[in-house]
Amino acid sequence: MSDVDRRKFLTATGAAAAGLTLATSAVQASTGKPKIKIGQIGTGHAHARGVFSQLLRVTDDFEVVGIVENDPKRRQALGDEYQGVKLITEEQLLNTSGLRAVVIETEVPDLLPTAGRCVEAGMNIHLDKPAGENLIDFQNLLDEVARRQLHLQMGYIYRYRSAFQFCYQAVADGWLGDVFEVHAVMSKKVGGASRKDLSRFAGGSMFEIGCHVIDAMIRVLGKPQTTTAFSRQTHPDQDPLVDNQVAVFDYENAIASIRSSLIEYGGPERRQFTVCGEYGTFDLRPLSGDSFRLALERPQGEYKTGYQDVTVPQGEGIFVRAFQDMAAVLREEKDNDYSLEHELAVHETVLRASGYEID
Numbered sequence: 543m544s545d546v547d548r549r550k551f552l553t554a555t556g557a558a559a560a561g562l563t564l565a566t567s568a569v570q571a572s573t574g575k576p577k578i579k580i581g582q583i584g585t586g587h588a589h590a591r592g593v594f595s596q597l598l599r600v601t602d603d604f605e606v607v608g609i610v611e612n613d614p615k616r617r618q619a620l621g622d623e624y625q626g627v628k629l630i631t632e633e634q635l636l637n638t639s640g641l642r643a644v645v646i647e648t649e650v651p652d653l654l655p656t657a658g659r660c661v662e663a664g665m666n667i668h669l670d671k672p673a674g675e676n677l678i679d680f681q682n683l684l685d686e687v688a689r690r691q692l693h694l695q696m697g698y699i700y701r702y703r704s705a706f707q708f709c710y711q712a713v714a715d716g717w718l719g720d721v722f723e724v725h726a727v728m729s730k731k732v733g734g735a736s737r738k739d740l741s742r743f744a745g746g747s748m749f750e751i752g753c754h755v756i757d758a759m760i761r762v763l764g765k766p767q768t769t770t771a772f773s774r775q776t777h778p779d780q781d782p783l784v785d786n787q788v789a790v791f792d793y794e795n796a797i798a799s800i801r802s803s804l805i806e807y808g809g810p811e812r813r814q815f816t817v818c819g820e821y822g823t824f825d826l827r828p829l830s831g832d833s834f835r836l837a838l839e840r841p842q843g844e845y846k847t848g849y850q851d852v853t854v855p856q857g858e859g860i861f862v863r864a865f866q867d868m869a870a871v872l873r874e875e876k877d878n879d880y881s882l883e884h885e886l887a888v889h890e891t892v893l894r895a896s897g898y899e900i901d
Contacts (some may be wrong), residue, residue: 551631576662576868583656584648585611589697593647594625596861603869607638612648612656636663642872643693646670647779650743654679661686666872668864670697673744674891678891679898686869693878695868696885698757700815702863704832704854706758709817709824713762718819719841724762724791724798725816726755728829729809738784738856740804745896746784747772752802753827753892755815759791759798760834762817766791766798769894776805789874789895800895833855 545577582594598606608630611617613857614629622629636659643666654674660667661683673696687694700706712718728751732740743749748771750757760766774786785805791798803809811863814827826834833853841847870876892898 558813577605578603578643578872579607579638579641579870580604580643580645581606581608581610581630581641582645582647583610583612583632583635583640583660584646584652585609585620586613586616586649586652587647589699591625592646593668593670593861594627594643594698596859597645597865598625598627598888599859599862600865600869603866604643605721607641608636612652628804636660636665642663642666643668643868650674654683654734657683658686661690661692664690664692664869665719666693668695668697672745672749672892673885675745675749675893675898677886677890677893681886684886688882693868694882694885695864695871695873695878696757696880696888697861697864698754698888699860700754700758700829701880702860702867704814704857705826705834708759708834708852708854709758709815709826712822712824712836712842713819714867715842717822717838718817718824719821719839720795721762721817721819722796723758723803723816723818724796724871725814725818726759726798726800727802727812727814728752728755728800729803729806729813731807731809732804737777737781737785741781741783744784745893745898747802747804748773748784748787748789748800749892749896749898750804752789752895753888754786755800755802756892756895757888758815759800760884760888760891761890763791763793763796765792766891768792769891771895771897773897785894791891791895825862 559815584590584889609624611620612618612632620629644660645668646653647670648656653669657667674752686696692837742751770790772788773784776785788801788802812830815829817824821839823837835849836845836852837849838845839846870880
């Protein structure tokens with residue numbers, strides 16, 4: 543079947559179609575219910591502007607009470623408002639009456655310290671990636687989140703894309719059979735200023751962007767038994783940036799591989815996520831799209847035997863969906879799709895794949 547249109551997809555009786563419909567309905571705006579007070583700390587993360595602009599669109603679920611920028615130079619440059627929202631201090635934000643959640647979009651070195659202060663104040667958090675350069679600090683944060691029975695949502699960008707939701711449901715429902723292979727590519731090309739900035743982190747490209755597809759791999763296969771990392775520096779005379787990496791992940795009955803670089807011209811167009819099982823294959827390229835190739839040995843729902851091109855509804859922005867999902871969890875309308883155990887497994891695997899040593 544080619545070019546499955548929106549109406550046909552939403553009315554399909556197959557399990558994966560039903561699964562995506564269920565995932566969509568779980569994050570619908572809760573009109574008429576009290577809004578959840580939320581704020582954001584930080585504008586320095588690469589995702590900060592996009593995340594905040596999409597948060598402002600979730601008006602049925604959230605009341606954005608303010609935004610904080612602790613960096614003095616950045617704060618001065620911003621002035622009194624950011625995207626139309628008043629800048630306030632962190633103390634003012636965390637002391638806002640009825641505040642329940644905080645979005646953390648600082649520069650990477652400040653993510654975990656800021657998250658720790660927010661959790662200590664009793665806040666549920668949306669935390670951008672990657673969660674620091676060591677495992678112990680993140681483990682301590684997760685332990686405190688669990689102790690206080692709070693909700694933590696990580697900012698991996700492919701969790702709420704329609705195509706990935708389809709893949710996860712197809713795997714869960716056995717359409718592909720036992721998965722024996724996952725392969726992903728996550729690359730781009732960066733200039734001199736970005737190279738200098740990213741050189742601060744020993745984990746290089748895998749730490750910076752490869753983490754997104756590691757999250758997806760673990761959603762499909764779980765935590766690997768072992769991780770073997772290979773890293774290269776293309777221009778060691780220019781900077782110490784680790785800009786060309788591949789990692790191999792060993793499972794009892796599967797092998798996965800992920801490539802990530804910061805030197806590939808047109809890299810975003812070749813980003814891919816492929817899942818192969820005994821009875822079928824899901825093949826998405828590029829990752830920003832909502833069309834993929836699906837191969838099935840056996841018909842499933844509206845989908846036939848053989849290879850076919852499938853297009854699923856784009857839906858709203860990925861962070862709009864993330865925040866809608868967060869609201870549903872905070873209102874106890876649904877369970878969290880990502881356990882703290884999953885988050886820990888992802889970060890440990892990201893660190894190992896990036897070449898960090900884990901004590």
